[in-house]
Every structure is written in C-alpha cells, then in structure tokens.
Amino acid sequence: MxxxxxxxxxxxxxxxxxxxxxxxxxxxxxxxxxxxxxxxxxxxxxxxxxxxxxxxxxxxxxxxxxxxxxxxRLFGDTPSGRAVLDMSYRRFHPEAxxxxxxxxxxxxxxxxxxxxxxxxxxxxxxxxxxxxxxxxxxxxxxxxxxxxxxxxxxxxxxxxxxxxxxxxxxxxxxFPWGAVWTVLPAPPGFPQIELRQRFRSASQMIGLMPVGKAHAEDAERGINLFWSLPLAELDGWQERTGLDRLKQQMATLFPEVSPLLTGLRDSTQLREARYxxxxxxxxxxxxxxxxxxxxxxxxxxxxxxxxxxxxxxxxxxxxxxxxxxxxxxxxxxxxxxxxxxxxxxxxxxxxxxxxxxxxxxxxxxxxxxxxxxxxxxxxxxxxxxxxxxxxxxxxxxxx
CATH class of the missing domain: 3.50.50.60 (FAD/NAD(P)-binding domain)
Structure with a gap:
C-alpha cells in the first residue's frame, strides 16, 4: 500500500x-x-x-x-449499400x-x-x-x-x-467536429440492432446502438442516437438548423431510423458532445x-x-x-x-x-x-x- x-x-x-x-x-x-x-x-x-x-x-x-x-457486431455502410465496416466480435474470440x-x-x-x-x-x-x-x-x-x-x-x-x-x-x-446525441426508447416493432452506422463521405454520419435500460425497473430498452456535426454547425444548431430539418437529414441518410425519430419531439432531448x-x-x-x-x-x-x-x-x-x-x-x-x-x-x-x-x-x-x-x-x-x-x-x- x-x-x-x-x-x-x-x-x-x-x-x-x-x-x-x-x-x-x-x-x-x-x-x-x-x-x-x-x-x-x-x-x-x-x-x-x-x-x-x-x-x-x-x-x-x-x-x-x-x-x-x-x-x-459493428456494421457501417453508405447510402448506396456499400459495406464500409463489418466487424464481428466472435471472429476475435468466440466468447467476446x-x-x-x-x-x-x-x-x-x-x-x-x-x-x-x-x-x-x-x-x-x-x-x-x-x-x-x-x-x-x-x-x-x-x-x-x-x-x-x-x-x-x-x-x-x-x-x-x-x-x-x-x-x-x-x-x-x-476537434473540429462534434455531435448531438440522445437515448430514445425503441418503438414497438423496432428491430433489435447491433452497433449500426451510416456514412455519406465523411461529412455525415449517423450511429445507432442498443444501450439497454437506465434502471433495473425500466421496461423500455434504449437506443443511443448519434449524429455527427462540424463545430461550426453544432454551435447554435437549434436556431441555425432546427430540429425538424435535422430529423429530415437523419431520415434522408438512413430511412430505417424514421420510426425511432418519432420519439424525438423536442430539441432539448438532444445533447451536444465536443471532443x-x-x-x-x-x-x-x-x-x-x-x-x-x-x-x-x-x-x-x-x-x-x-x-x-x-x-x-x-x-x-x-x-x-x-x-x-x-x-x-x-x-x-x-x-x-x-x-x-x-x-x-x-x-x-x-x-x-x-x-x-x-x-x-x-x-x-x-x-x-x-x-x-x-x-x-x-x-x-x-x-x-x-x-x-x-x-x-x-x-x-x-x-
């Protein structure tokens, strides 16, 4: 000691x-x-x-x-369906x-x-x-x-x-780039996902990850939503871009996220991240x-x-x-x-x-x-x- x-x-x-x-x-x-x-x-x-x-x-x-x-598994692709990342923990170790x-x-x-x-x-x-x-x-x-x-x-x-x-x-x-993020409840019928990402070049990226429950008594499982933004757009994004336009950008890049976005109703649900x-x-x-x-x-x-x-x-x-x-x-x-x-x-x-x-x-x-x-x-x-x-x-x- x-x-x-x-x-x-x-x-x-x-x-x-x-x-x-x-x-x-x-x-x-x-x-x-x-x-x-x-x-x-x-x-x-x-x-x-x-x-x-x-x-x-x-x-x-x-x-x-x-x-x-x-x-x-981590899977990331482009809007055209080209796989960029496809990594399975089991190929690293069967129990990982x-x-x-x-x-x-x-x-x-x-x-x-x-x-x-x-x-x-x-x-x-x-x-x-x-x-x-x-x-x-x-x-x-x-x-x-x-x-x-x-x-x-x-x-x-x-x-x-x-x-x-x-x-x-x-x-x-x-870093010149940050993000907005939130944890949203998975809507009924929303498929169980792995860590899922989609990229348009390097200027747009959305990420979805299942993150379970905040408390043991919670019934709903959470999905972490991550949206990449340059700092110039992150600062004051509520007035500059607005929630509706931001959700539209997300859905355009990754249409499968639309059911999840129904739970995103107010800009205060999104928190900013800087690195x-x-x-x-x-x-x-x-x-x-x-x-x-x-x-x-x-x-x-x-x-x-x-x-x-x-x-x-x-x-x-x-x-x-x-x-x-x-x-x-x-x-x-x-x-x-x-x-x-x-x-x-x-x-x-x-x-x-x-x-x-x-x-x-x-x-x-x-x-x-x-x-x-x-x-x-x-x-x-x-x-x-x-x-x-x-x-x-x-x-x-x-x-």
Missing part, C-alpha cells in the same frame, strides 16, 4: 473507477467534483471486453450486463462481445460502489489549481479552504485546465497524475473513452505500492504502448469519418469493406475495436 491518501479531481468514469480501485486496496481517497449535485447522465457507451474485465474485478459486471445490451450501456447506468453503479467503500466525496468543490512539493500536493478550491494530500490525480476531462499545471510537454486541441485531442509526453509529474480523457482524450470513432478510463484505473491500482511518485512513474510506463497506439489510430482514422475530406473517405469506401473480409485484417480491426492492441503489427494488452 502506498503512503497516505490521494485526491482525485473529477467524478466521471476515470475518477470514480480510480477511487474504487484504490479504495479497495486500502488507500484513503478524497474525490472532488465541481458539480454541486452530479447526476448520472450521458451518452450510450460501448464497453469492450477489456473494460468488462475491470468491471468484473470491481464486482459490477453482472449488474452492468443486466442493465446493458450485448453487442456482437461489446456491451452497450447508458452512461447514466454505469455512473450510478460506480458512484454507489465508491460510497460503499467509504470514499469521501466532495460535491460542489471546484478545483482551481495546485502546488506540489517534496511531501505532498496542496489543492486550491473555489470558496473553500485548500486541501492537502499526499498525491493528486486529475480526471476532469479533455478540457481540463488543471492539466496545464503539470510540468510536462502537452497539448489539448479541440479534444490530448497528447502528453508522459502522464505523471512528481506527485500529480492525469488519467482518462484528461490524459489522452481522443475522437469517439474508436469508441474507447470509457474503456480506456476503466483500464487506467485498474492499471494504476496494480502499481499502488510505495511512494506516489514511484507509483505514477510505473503507471506511465505500464500504459505507454497501449495509449500511444490508440492515440495514433484515432488521429489516422478520424479524417475518414468526421471531416470535409474527399480522398480519405473515397479510399475508405472502396478498401475498408474489401480489406475487412481478409482474415488477418479483420482480426486486427476487431482487436483494435476490442481495446487490446498495443502496436500496429503485434502486441496485446494483458489485464
């Missing part, structure tokens, strides 16, 4: 999971969240086999399976699958578990900065007395300003560590955000012995190959799916579907989706 307690800033997937895994090892944890009354909301998530293993280690996988929906789950359901489980473990949760505590010395870290909080801890973990998202206080080469650049590309030369600086999107934010195309956050928490806890600077340095070494690969893959693939590019999506449409039918390429593609690759040619994550 490491020296005395740690502060974690941010109660999202990364922060909550890290609090749980460390508390399970007897580490005193204080969790700081800026929102006064955080509620478990958010888009649907696809938990990969690796993330599922972390939930199993926390004793939460059975509950997640009861709330979520098993996803065996993704788990579509509502973010609110996942956060509800994590928050309940950390309370059971006695994590001290400080809501409405906005962290404004920190100073570290040889003995610990002082966390400055808005309208509160500074808090002193042996170490600090930053888990407050891609757009974290606290990260800038780390003496590490870094950049955080907003950033976060790069750091390393994720630790003495007694301070960045994890989750704060450390390695990337586009949503690979569907790895929550998965990486869970893995970060698990791998950090595996190194939790000795002094905190040593713990954090070993963690960074442990995570380097895995995170570097997914950061590179995200940068290379995103222009093919969310951009105004012409050549990249043209090549995608003509070669992805064909290449995916080759056993080796399909195996590498589904291994990437499953969250286990640590290099372009070889290497697998071992949890």
């Amino acid at each position: 490491p020296e005395a307690g740690v502060a974690i800033v941010g109660a999202g997937v990364a922060g909550a999971a890290a609090a749980i895994r460390l508390a399970e090892r007897g580490v005193p944890v204080d969790l700081y969240e800026a929102v006064p009354e955080p509620r478990p909301i958010g888009a649907g998530l696809l938990l990969q086999p690796t993330g599922q293993r972390v939930l199993a280690a926390m004793g939460l996988l059975d509950e997640a399976l009861a709330l979520g929906t098993r996803v065996d 699958y993704g788990l579509g789950i509502q973010r609110g359901a996942l956060m509800g489980m994590l928050w309940r578990r950390l309370r059971e473990l006695g994590v001290r949760w400080h809501c409405g505590a906005a962290a404004q900065g920190f100073e570290q010395d040889a003995d610990g870290v002082t966390l400055r909080l808005a309208h509160r007395e500074p808090a002193r801890h042996a170490a600090l973990i930053l888990a407050n998202g891609s757009f974290s300003r606290l990260r800038e206080g780390m003496r590490v080469a870094q950049h955080g650049r907003p 950033a590309d976060v790069w750091m030369s390393r994720w630790h600086d003495g007694r301070v560590l960045a994890i989750g999107d704060c450390a390695h934010g990337m586009s949503p195309q690979l569907g790895q955000g929550a998965n990486m956050a869970l893995i970060d928490a698990h791998e950090l806890a595996c190194e939790a012995a000795g002094d905190w600077p040593g713990v954090f340095e070993r963690y960074s070494r442990r995570r380097r190959a895995h995170l570097r690969f997914y950061g590179q893959a995200s940068k290379r693939l995103t222009p093919m799916f969310q951009s105004h590019a012409v050549v990249a999506p043209w090549l995608r449409d003509r070669f992805f579907g064909w290449g995916g039918r080759l056993p080796y390429i399909h195996q590498q593609s589904i291994a990437t989706l499953a969250g286990v690759k640590t290099g372009w040619l070889w290497g697998r994550l071992k949890l």
Whole structure:
C-alpha cells in the first residue's frame, strides 16, 4: 500500500473507477467534483471486453450486463449499400462481445460502489489549481479552504485546465467536429440492432446502438442516437438548423431510423458532445497524475473513452505500492504502448469519418469493406475495436 491518501479531481468514469480501485486496496481517497449535485447522465457507451474485465474485478459486471445490451457486431455502410465496416466480435474470440450501456447506468453503479467503500466525496468543490512539493500536493478550491494530500490525480476531462499545471510537454486541441446525441426508447416493432452506422463521405454520419435500460425497473430498452456535426454547425444548431430539418437529414441518410425519430419531439432531448485531442509526453509529474480523457482524450470513432478510463484505473491500482511518485512513474510506463497506439489510430482514422475530406473517405469506401473480409485484417480491426492492441503489427494488452 502506498503512503497516505490521494485526491482525485473529477467524478466521471476515470475518477470514480480510480477511487474504487484504490479504495479497495486500502488507500484513503478524497474525490472532488465541481458539480454541486452530479447526476448520472450521458451518452450510450460501448464497453469492450477489456473494460468488462475491470468491471468484473470491481464486482459490477453482472449488474452492468443486466442493465446493458450485448453487442456482437459493428456494421457501417453508405447510402448506396456499400459495406464500409463489418466487424464481428466472435471472429476475435468466440466468447467476446461489446456491451452497450447508458452512461447514466454505469455512473450510478460506480458512484454507489465508491460510497460503499467509504470514499469521501466532495460535491460542489471546484478545483482551481495546485502546488506540489517534496511531501505532498496542496489543492486550491473555489470558496473553500485548500486541501492537502499526499498525491493528486486529475480526471476532469479533455478540457481540463488543471492539466496545464503539470510540468510536462502537452497539448489539448479541440476537434473540429462534434455531435448531438440522445437515448430514445425503441418503438414497438423496432428491430433489435447491433452497433449500426451510416456514412455519406465523411461529412455525415449517423450511429445507432442498443444501450439497454437506465434502471433495473425500466421496461423500455434504449437506443443511443448519434449524429455527427462540424463545430461550426453544432454551435447554435437549434436556431441555425432546427430540429425538424435535422430529423429530415437523419431520415434522408438512413430511412430505417424514421420510426425511432418519432420519439424525438423536442430539441432539448438532444445533447451536444465536443471532443479534444490530448497528447502528453508522459502522464505523471512528481506527485500529480492525469488519467482518462484528461490524459489522452481522443475522437469517439474508436469508441474507447470509457474503456480506456476503466483500464487506467485498474492499471494504476496494480502499481499502488510505495511512494506516489514511484507509483505514477510505473503507471506511465505500464500504459505507454497501449495509449500511444490508440492515440495514433484515432488521429489516422478520424479524417475518414468526421471531416470535409474527399480522398480519405473515397479510399475508405472502396478498401475498408474489401480489406475487412481478409482474415488477418479483420482480426486486427476487431482487436483494435476490442481495446487490446498495443502496436500496429503485434502486441496485446494483458489485464
């Protein structure tokens, strides 16, 4: 067990999971969240086999399976019917699958578990900065007395300003594309779907994913709806585009979605999502560590955000012995190959799916579907989706 307690800033997937895994090892944890009354909301998530293993280690996988929906396949095509993506988890491993789950359901489980473990949760505590010395870290909080801890973990998202206080080469650049999303109840007779996407070049993309129920007592299953938009159109889309026109664009690209769209009646049902590309030369600086999107934010195309956050928490806890600077340095070494690969893959693939590019999506449409039918390429593609690759040619994550 490491020296005395740690502060974690941010109660999202990364922060909550890290609090749980460390508390399970007897580490005193204080969790700081800026929102006064955080509620478990958010888009649907696809938990990969690796993330599922972390939930199993926390004793939460059975509950997640009861709330979520098993996803065996990802299929994406063009309006003309040309297959672009067709990946089956079973071709990766006979027992592998993704788990579509509502973010609110996942956060509800994590928050309940950390309370059971006695994590001290400080809501409405906005962290404004920190100073570290040889003995610990002082966390400055808005309208509160500074808090002193042996170490600090930053888990407050891609757009974290606290990260800038780390003496590490870094950049955080907003992606030029975002999205609107919602979870809608599946209408009667709506077919059970896998993760389904349709693309028009790289300028239009719609995604549908079954995400199960927000609460055990819910009768209706939810379908997560995702619609890609450039930031120039995302800002003020309600006045600029309007809900009716947006629904028309969705139905034109993917007519099969029309029955689902009857449940989308008000623009307030759609939430906006913005992303950033976060790069750091390393994720630790003495007694301070960045994890989750704060450390390695990337586009949503690979569907790895929550998965990486869970893995970060698990791998950090595996190194939790000795002094905190040593713990954090070993963690960074442990995570380097895995995170570097997914950061590179995200940068290379995103222009093919969310951009105004012409050549990249043209090549995608003509070669992805064909290449995916080759056993080796399909195996590498589904291994990437499953969250286990640590290099372009070889290497697998071992949890």
